[in-house]
Amino acid sequence: DQQVKQNSPSLSVQEGRISILNCDYTNSMFDYFLWYKKYPAEGPTFLISISSIKDKNEDGRFTVFLNKSAKHLSLHIVPSQPGDSAVYFCAASGETSGSRLTFGEGTQLTVNP
Amino acid sequence: GAVVSQHPSRVICKSGTSVKIECRSLDFQATTMFWYRQFPKQSLMLMATSNEGSKATYEQGVEKDKFLINHASLTLSTLTVTSAHPEDSSFYICSARRWGWTSGGTNTGELFFGEGSRLTVL
Numbered sequence: 001d002q003q004v005k006q007n008s009p010s011l012s013v014q015e016g017r018i019s020i021l022n023c024d025y026t027n028s029m030f031d032y033f034l035w036y037k038k039y040p041a042e043g044p045t046f047l048i049s050i051s052s053i054k055d056k057n058e059d060g061r062f063t064v065f066l067n068k069s070a071k072h073l074s075l076h077i078v079p080s081q082p083g084d085s086a087v088y089f090c091a092a093s094g095e096t097s098g099s100r101l102t103f104g105e106g107t108q109l110t111v112n113p
Numbered sequence: 114g115a116v117v118s119q120h121p122s123r124v125i126c127k128s129g130t131s132v133k134i135e136c137r138s139l140d141f142q143a144t145t146m147f148w149y150r151q152f153p154k155q156s157l158m159l160m161a162t163s164n165e166g167s168k169a170t171y172e173q174g175v176e177k178d179k180f181l182i183n184h185a186s187l188t189l190s191t192l193t194v195t196s197a198h199p200e201d202s203s204f205y206i207c208s209a210r211r212w213g214w215t216s217g218g219t220n221t222g223e224l225f226f227g228e229g230s231r232l233t234v235l
Contacts, residue, residue, distance in 0.1 A: 002156075009154070036226075043119070043206050043226035044157070089157065100147070101224070103156040 003027045004092050006104035014112055019077040021107050023090035026071065030092040034101070035064060035075045038087045047088075048075070080111045116140060117209045119227035126197055127235055133193045134230045136207030142187035143209035147224075148180075151204040163190040163207075197234040205230045 005024045013019045021035075031052040036044035050057040050064045050073065057064050063076045077084055087108050091101040116139040126132050136146055144165045149157040161182050162170040169182035179201075181193040190209075194201050206229040 004156070034224075041122075041204075041229065041231060043117075043208075043229045045226065046224070091157075100159065100162065101157075102159070103149075105154070105156045 004104040010108040012110045016079045019080045021075040029094045032093045034091045036089045117225045117227040123231045125233045131195045136190045138209040141211045146190040147208045149206045199234045202234045
């Protein structure tokens with residue numbers, strides 16, 4: 001039972017354009033969502049998070065949008081840079097501390113120069 | 114910033130042997146650590162929650178006798194894969210939660226991940 005789903009295994013965008021990564025969840029008890037970036041053979045690094053009481057959180061080039069009614073969140077990266085190429089995981093938790101996470105399958109983002 | 118370190122980063126072992134992976138929080142104390150496993154092109158799957166000074170809490174379907182977890186101190190948790198088999202080959206990642214106070218006075222816990230350990234069982 002995949003409670004967090006990232007339906008696009010890969011995404012390719014041109015440098016300078018916007019990257020939009022999508023994530024859907026099924027568990028209505030989730031109230032805290034996070035995005036992680038992962039390079040090969042390394043552990044994930046935290047990017048940005050959002051609490052269910054918000055619908056948008058912005059940090060520099062990264063913005064996360066949350067649509068609770070649709071159980072959908074997205075990560076926008078603008079402008080995209082080649083160094084952003086990595087696997088992006090969305091994760092969800094039923095606790096605001098975000099400790100026990102359920103991860104999506106990940107989306108491989110490739111930003112072409 | 115906080116750092117969580119795993120060792121070894123890569124290990125190759127023969128089938129039937131046991132392998133220990135260490136997870137350390139380098140500049141903070143962690144009463145709770147988490148162990149994940151990742152298969153190729155799949156999501157990180159939570160295996161167990163490691164609790165300092167008490168037994169680990171395992172997720173459904175994870176064999177506790179197969180994956181021994183010890184959290185003997187506030188900065189170290191170990192995962193031992195016992196009697197390893199080729200199907201145990203995977204990428205194992207730990208995480209630790211650091212509690213802190215925001216400028217607004219909210220107590221929050223942020224998760225930090227280790228670099229991961231690639232286990233290959235021949």
